[in-house]
Amino acid sequence: AQKITQTQPGMFVQEKEAVTLDCTYDTSDPSYGLFWYKQPSSGEMIFLIYQGSYDQQNATEGRYSLNFQKARKSANLVISASQLGDSAMYFCAMRERYTGANSKLTFGKGITLSVRP
Amino acid sequence: GAVVSQHPSWVICKSGTSVKIECRSLDFQATTMFWYRQFPKQSLMLMATSNEGSKATYEQGVEKDKFLINHASLTLSTLTVTSAHPEDSSFYICSAEYDRGYNEQFFGPGTRLTVL
Numbered sequence A: 001a002q003k004i005t006q007t008q009p010g011m012f013v014q015e016k017e018a019v020t021l022d023c024t025y026d027t028s029d030p031s032y033g034l035f036w037y038k039q040p041s042s043g044e045m046i047f048l049i050y051q052g053s054y055d056q057q058n059a060t061e062g063r064y065s066l067n068f069q070k071a072r073k074s075a076n077l078v079i080s081a082s083q084l085g086d087s088a089m090y091f092c093a094m095r096e097r098y099t100g101a102n103s104k105l106t107f108g109k110g111i112t113l114s115v116r117p
Numbered sequence B: 001g002a003v004v005s006q007h008p009s010w011v012i013c014k015s016g017t018s019v020k021i022e023c024r025s026l027d028f029q030a031t032t033m034f035w036y037r038q039f040p041k042q043s044l045m046l047m048a049t050s051n052e053g054s055k056a057t058y059e060q061g062v063e064k065d066k067f068l069i070n071h072a073s074l075t076l077s078t079l080t081v082t083s084a085h086p087e088d089s090s091f092y093i094c095s096a097e098y099d100r101g102y103n104e105q106f107f108g109p110g111t112r113l114t115v116l
Helices: none
Strands: A010-014 A019-021 A032-039 A046-052 A064-069 A074-079 A088-096 A111-116 B004-007 B010-013 B019-025 B032-038 B044-051 B067-073 B076-081 B090-099 B103-107 B111-115
Touching: A010 A019, A019 A111, A032 A064, A032 A074, A046 A064, A046 A074, A046 B103, A074 A088, B004 B090, B010 B019, B019 B032, B019 B090, B019 B111, B032 B067, B032 B076, B044 B067, B076 B090
Parallel strands: A010 A111, B010 B111
Antiparallel strands: A019 A074, A032 A046, A032 A088, A064 A074, A088 A111, B004 B019, B019 B076, B032 B044, B032 B090, B067 B076, B090 B103, B090 B111
């Protein structure tokens, strides 16, 4: 089974509107971390937000927030007030503490977000 | 802070030659660095985990003799693609681990390799 699932092939959003990018995960490890990265066309991976499995609150970083539903094993990224510069590929990733050796990340397939003016 | 650089940013080489890619953590020490490969419109595929002072740990299916990794210092890891062939053309990205209370990976800008 895939550890990280991102099924939305491509998303479109109007500038200034909010958008939710879906991510579900699969793990039996009680301790894990979830990450979201943005990859613009230039290629660099930009860290957006982190959620630990034991965190009580949903993570927020500026316009980014993570809708963490542990029981459903989902960690959706919400981008508020979309900007044209948000157009990029977005990756969800997970690190498992006990089953993931050397802190390696497992990435989803990614979602392409296009922001329309 | 936590900046990772890669050099070169792009390289074109002839088939059969070797290419070295450097990954440096500029303002922090990284015991662990990671090397990824990414094909167009696809996800990152972990190739190997590089630990300072020890041998790299390769993922299943990655040829150790073809992709040589050296982590000689706490700020530098190198990936050498030996006897490169056109199928090795790809985007190679490194990351360095930094402890912020949780271990976060900071990524380099990537190196685009084209083998003719």
